[in-house]
Amino acid sequence: MNMTDCQMCRRWEDEKDLQVIELPYSYVTLNRDQFFPGYTLLFTKDHVTELFHLDRNVRSALMEEVSTVAEALYTIYSPAKINYELLGNMVPHIHWHIVPRFVSEPLWPRPIWAETHEERFLSPEEYFQHTETLRRALS
Amino acid sequence: MNMTDCQMCRRWEDEKDLQVIELPYSYVTLNRDQFFPGYTLLFTKDHVTELFHLDRNVRSALMEEVSTVAEALYTIYSPAKINYELLGNMVPHIHWHIVPRFVSEPLWPRPIWAETHEERFLSPEEYFQHTETLRRALS
Secondary structure, three states: OOOOOOHHHHHHHHHHHEEEEOOOHHHHHHHHOOOOOOEEEEEEOOOOOHHOOOHHHHHHHHHHHHHHHHHHHHHOOOOEEEEEEEEEOOOOOOOEEEEEEEEOOOOOOOOOOOOOOOOOOOOOOOOOOOHHHHHHOOO | OOHOOOOHHHHHOOHHHHHEEEOEEOOOOOOOOOOOOEEEEEEEEOOOOHHHOHHHHHHHHHHHHHHHHHHHHHHHHHOOEEEEEEEEEEEEEOOEEEEEEEEOOOOOOOOOOOOOOOOOOHHHHHHHHHHHOOOOOHO
């Protein structure tokens, strides 16, 4: 796969309305489907597939970025738990699903993939509000 | 929750036949259900819930352990992808699901939670073979 075939390589530019922040090693965007409120993606700037393909220093710095975003989501949304998932079976470019989880959810305490559901799209104002709140917490 | 109520705090001792290796910050065990061949758990020695509750140095060291186990699984099983998941909605003690994924699987490329399935248990000899192979790769 070259970069032009990888949707994650283009995602930062393709989904400007979901942009949260550019960090040293990753981009952070809100997930368009907000069925799980605060569902955030963090993906590497470079096209890399596995954690163990990164240099140790880069891996550590990337995981600091994941942890910092998770903590910010925890502070903003007050969930019961944060879920962190790096899958990439369909899009093999490191992207973390960082998802606040709430006891009040229909799927709780199961994984977010346990049941299909209608996607929940927000208004442009609502996307801005979520991304801006997270951006401020991370700035 | 105190430690005696947490199944993950007891798991290393409770599932001796699944033990792979003790690392500086974590224990590594094979998952009893081997529907996904090589499905491995890595859990912190301390009862901690979120990545951002750890000190940076411990977090980095823990992620090195996750990455090293993932690379060993990749070498042993030759999967298409490794999946890394830290959920903890039911058992809020950091435990990583590190799962080799194969194109030949019925669930591929969906997440392992996308469909329920019969659990696959191995014979004692087979558990030993899997844990010993991984232990050797990590030693």
